Amino acid sequence: MKLFFLGTSAGTITAERNVSALVLDLIKERNSLWLFDCGEATQHQMLKAKLSIARLEKIFITHLHGDHLFGLPGVLTTRSLMQNMSPLTLYGPKGIKQFVETVVNISHSWLTYPLDIVEIDQPTELINDEQFVVNCDALNHRVACFGYRIVEKERSPKLNIEKLNADGIPNGSHLAALKLGQLVQLTDGRMINGSEYWGEIKRGRKLAILGDTMPCDAAVKLAHDVNVLVHEATQKSDLQEKANNRGHSTTHQAAEIALKSGAKKLIITHISPRYSLANNLAIVNECRQIFANTEIASDFYQVEI
Ligand SMILES: [Zn+2]
Ligand SMILES: [Zn+2]
Known part of the structure; x- marks a missing residue:
C-alpha cells in the first residue's frame, strides 16, 4: 500500500506543483488504484508517475472546487479510448453527477465502461468489502467537503x-x-x-485523507489512530486568519489535529502557491514543533504505508 502524491498546490498550479490529486496504490492488495481528488492535468501526472488510469477502480472527490475536480473529464474520457476498461465508481458531494453528465454530453464524449456515481450528502460508510472499510465525514470548508477514512481489515497471516x-x-x-x-x-x-x-497476524492499516478544511471535530474523528493522516496546510502559522477566513488550515492547526487524533504520521499537502519548494523545510518544521512525525508532500512524493 503506497500513497503517491500527484498534485500538492492549493487553488492553482505553480511551476513546481500541480493541483490536488493523490493515488492510493493498492496494486499489491487488489491490483487497483484509488484516486483522491482530480485537479487539472491529473492524467498527465499519472502518466509521468507510471500509474495507469486503466487500473483505476475508485475515485473519491472531496469537494467540487475546481482545483480538486477539473482533471476528472480528461481521466474519465481518456479511459474510454482504452480497450476493455473495468468498471469505475466515483464518489463525491452532491452535484458531481450533474458535472460529469454535463461535460460528457456537451463535449459529445461517451464512456465505454460502467461508471457508478455515488453522491454523498452526509457522513456514511461508503465501502465495506472483504478488504477495506471506507467512511466519510463532513469537514468545515466554504462548500460541502468530505474527508475519507480507509481501514484495512486484518490481513490473512502467512505461515511460519x-x-x-x-x-x-x-x-x-x-x-x-x-x-x-x-x-x-x-x-x-x-x-x-x-x-x-500462522506467523504474526498483521493488523490492518488505517489512513485518513482529508479535503480542504479548517480545524474541525470530524477531522479528528476520521484520523483517530491512523497510520497516516493526509491533511491540508495551506498557510504557515502567521497567516492563520487568512487561512481560516477561506476555510483552510495552517501548519500548526494541521499538526494539532494529528496530535489530537492519535495519528502516527502526518503528511501535509495543499500548499499555498505563495511558497516555493525552497520553503518546504521551514513549513514542515512549523508542524514538527507540535507533531514531530510530519512530512510535507511535493509532486511525485510517495510513501509506503
Ligand atoms: Zn483546494
Ligand atoms: Zn476548496
Whole structure:
C-alpha cells in the first residue's frame, strides 16, 4: 500500500506543483488504484508517475472546487479510448453527477465502461468489502467537503515456515489450506491445524485523507489512530486568519489535529502557491514543533504505508 502524491498546490498550479490529486496504490492488495481528488492535468501526472488510469477502480472527490475536480473529464474520457476498461465508481458531494453528465454530453464524449456515481450528502460508510472499510465525514470548508477514512481489515497471516520445517511438515498443496487455518490430514496420518502454524497476524492499516478544511471535530474523528493522516496546510502559522477566513488550515492547526487524533504520521499537502519548494523545510518544521512525525508532500512524493 503506497500513497503517491500527484498534485500538492492549493487553488492553482505553480511551476513546481500541480493541483490536488493523490493515488492510493493498492496494486499489491487488489491490483487497483484509488484516486483522491482530480485537479487539472491529473492524467498527465499519472502518466509521468507510471500509474495507469486503466487500473483505476475508485475515485473519491472531496469537494467540487475546481482545483480538486477539473482533471476528472480528461481521466474519465481518456479511459474510454482504452480497450476493455473495468468498471469505475466515483464518489463525491452532491452535484458531481450533474458535472460529469454535463461535460460528457456537451463535449459529445461517451464512456465505454460502467461508471457508478455515488453522491454523498452526509457522513456514511461508503465501502465495506472483504478488504477495506471506507467512511466519510463532513469537514468545515466554504462548500460541502468530505474527508475519507480507509481501514484495512486484518490481513490473512502467512505461515511460519520455520515451525513447519521443525515439525517435518512437507511442502504441497495442503499449505494453502493451512494458510486459511483449516484442519489438514498429512500423508503420514497426522492431523494438523493450520492456525497453529500462522506467523504474526498483521493488523490492518488505517489512513485518513482529508479535503480542504479548517480545524474541525470530524477531522479528528476520521484520523483517530491512523497510520497516516493526509491533511491540508495551506498557510504557515502567521497567516492563520487568512487561512481560516477561506476555510483552510495552517501548519500548526494541521499538526494539532494529528496530535489530537492519535495519528502516527502526518503528511501535509495543499500548499499555498505563495511558497516555493525552497520553503518546504521551514513549513514542515512549523508542524514538527507540535507533531514531530510530519512530512510535507511535493509532486511525485510517495510513501509506503
Ligand atoms: Zn483546494
Ligand atoms: Zn476548496
